[in-house]
Amino acid sequence: SQQGEEDPQALSIQEGENATMNCSYKTSINNLQWYRQNSGRGLVHLILIRSNEREKHSGRLRVTLDTSKKSSSLLITASRAADTASYFCATGIIGSSNTGKLIFGQGTTLQVKP
């Protein structure tokens, strides 16, 4: 079964609003990453948060990690139409550091209406 479960599966908001996506996972991790995929394209890395970090920022992105609840959230502030894409969380499992292997969630499809 998938390690990462994302919620919601789909999200539609107006430009300028904030978008929040959540990711839950099952096993212990050493890092959690978020990726973005535009329609018909490959995934692009957005941000990585390590297991000993609780919050991280990058531009309009804010990621939180709660290892006690095995969950993470991605907040995109002041959304733009260009943020329309699918967003995936990916977990690096403890013991996989030497391989870099990640387990991806099913993704959240975000639509930002102009």
Place this chain on the structure above:
Amino acid sequence: NAGVTQTPKFQVLKTGQSMTLQCAQDMNHNSMYWYRQDPGMGLRLIYYSASEGTTDKGEVPNGYNVSRLNKREFSLRLESAAPSQTSVYFCASSAPIGSGRASNEQFFGPGTRLTVL
């Protein structure tokens, strides 16, 4: 730098045909990965290679074989294609923390859209 390249971009096969998907990276990464992406299923790992000369099964390896030809290239082979293998295939590479590099992010190719009739 081209990053991660994949060929072909599109392919249509008949059931039972074979083909090889090619992937190459120019970032000197140790690790390479093959995923398939199906609607509603996210990305599922087929095979990965932690270093040149090693390969390991991922979540969905049945029906596939891989070859890590050298540090740059990692190919995925379908010996006898089946309709269930209709999917979008992504190759990725990374320089894991355990390899001494600071980043564990994966870099993805543009994908191969495969249809098996």
